[in-house]
Amino acid sequence: MDEGLKALRAEIEAINRQILALLSRRGGLAKQVGALKDSLGIGYFDPLRESEMLCSILEENQGPFNDAAIAHLFQEIFRASTDLMGTTRSQKLHVHRAPGDPDAVIDIAGIPLGGGHRSIIAGPCSIESEEQLFSIAEFLHGQGIRLLRAGAYKPRTSPYAFQGLGAPGWEILRRVADHFGMKTVSEVVDTRDVENACRWVDVLQIGARSMQNFELLRLVGQTRKPVLLKRGMAATLEEFILAAEYIVLEGNRNVILCERGIRTFETSTRNTLDISAVPILKGMVPFPVVVDLSHSAGRRDIVVPLGRAALAAGADAVMVETHPHPSVALSDSQQQLSPEEFRLFQAGLMPFLNPAGV
Ligand code: PEP
Numbered sequence: 324m325d326e327g328l329k330a331l332r333a334e335i336e337a338i339n340r341q342i343l344a345l346l347s348r349r350g351g352l353a354k355q356v357g358a359l360k361d362s363l364g365i366g367y368f369d370p371l372r373e374s375e376m377l378c379s380i381l382e383e384n385q386g387p388f389n390d391a392a393i394a395h396l397f398q399e400i401f402r403a404s405t406d407l408m409g410t411t412r413s414q415k416l417h418v419h420r421a422p423g424d425p426d427a428v429i430d431i432a433g434i435p436l437g438g439g440h441r442s443i444i445a446g447p448c449s450i451e452s453e454e455q456l457f458s459i460a461e462f463l464h465g466q467g468i469r470l471l472r473a474g475a476y477k478p479r480t481s482p483y484a485f486q487g488l489g490a491p492g493w494e495i496l497r498r499v500a501d502h503f504g505m506k507t508v509s510e511v512v513d514t515r516d517v518e519n520a521c522r523w524v525d526v527l528q529i530g531a532r533s534m535q536n537f538e539l540l541r542l543v544g545q546t547r548k549p550v551l552l553k554r555g556m557a558a559t560l561e562e563f564i565l566a567a568e569y570i571v572l573e574g575n576r577n578v579i580l581c582e583r584g585i586r587t588f589e590t591s592t593r594n595t596l597d598i599s600a601v602p603i604l605k606g607m608v609p610f611p612v613v614v615d616l617s618h619s620a621g622r623r624d625i626v627v628p629l630g631r632a633a634l635a636a637g638a639d640a641v642m643v644e645t646h647p648h649p650s651v652a653l654s655d656s657q658q659q660l661s662p663e664e665f666r667l668f669q670a671g672l673m674p675f676l677n678p679a680g681v
């Protein structure tokens with residue numbers, strides 16, 4: 324090889340090493356800045372400072388790289404440095420399980436969930452009438468079920484579909500649940516309804532479509548009600564956990580996480596039940612994890628094996644939609660269990676539940 328070329332290449336390689344050493348030093352400083360910003364409670368990204376630094380760098384640029392190229396290179400360095408700051412904080416979210424932390428046991432108006440207390444949460448997709456709810460609650464109560472789910476505000480894909488009874492539905496839910504001494508789980512979709520929900524409902528459900536409604540998360544975080552947070556249908560577990568962090572940051576640690584299936588290319592189920600989410604979530608956070616079998620599968624014929632899989636993977640509860648007459652249900656009629664189907668479902672899950680099978 325030409326001696327001159329060889330010498331130039333050697334010089335470039337030496338410069339690469341110097342740049343790397345400088346970048347590593349810069350990264351180390353960025354991490355220190357990140358830790359300091361954590362303790363001061365200020366955000367990592369400071370656009371004003373970045374633009375000031377960039378201006379002064381460009382003022383000194385003598386070429387041969389043009390300003391656009393230099394700006395591009397430094398913006399990448401700034402971005403990577405801000406990411407590095409984030410890595411220190413992401414290791415210590417408020418929701419994270421500290422080493423040796425026991426499972427959280429959530430008190431649902433006297434009913435414990437988590438830490439070995441397992442449950443079936445059951446009830447209709449929607450509250451349709453007092454008669455409908457009473458009929459299914461009476462049956463479920465007879466089966467030993469204590470947690471009654473039912474929606475009054477329904478987030479429907481089509482605006483023409485049944486939207487739920489709204490606030491009067493919650494009054495029905497309370498009356499019926501009180502009659503049987505059951506506790507209730509019901510979705511709140513709007514920030515304006517949180518206060519009213521607290522009057523009527525024992526567990527505030529945040530639906531999959533609202534997982535990143537941050538204002539709603541903050542508001543339920545300001546209550547002390549248990550919150551059942553559903554995973555968004557296209558949310559990663561990291562995004563799911565960060566949504567729970569919004570609730571906990573406001574002071575409410577009564578969080579229950581619910582895996583309810585995610586969107587994939589598969590069409591034989593409504594969503595794909597991500598079983599691996601159960602042990603991963605349980606390892607990361609102390610909160611109970613519930614698996615919603617009905618919205619995961621969207622069909623009733625496989626709820627027993629899915630329920631067994633969920634409980635075997637460590638779920639603290641399974642949720643299943645149950646209706647006195649599924650074929651005429653006003654929502655999700657294809658996935659709700661009839662009383663007879665529920666009986667078989669419960670029997671199928673018995674070995675994985677508490678001795679009473681509930
Ligand atoms: C529900 O549980 O009623 C519901 C609408 O579920 P998801 O938010 O998971 O779709």
Ligand code: MN
Binds near residue numbers: 448449618644654655
């Ligand atoms: Mn439903």
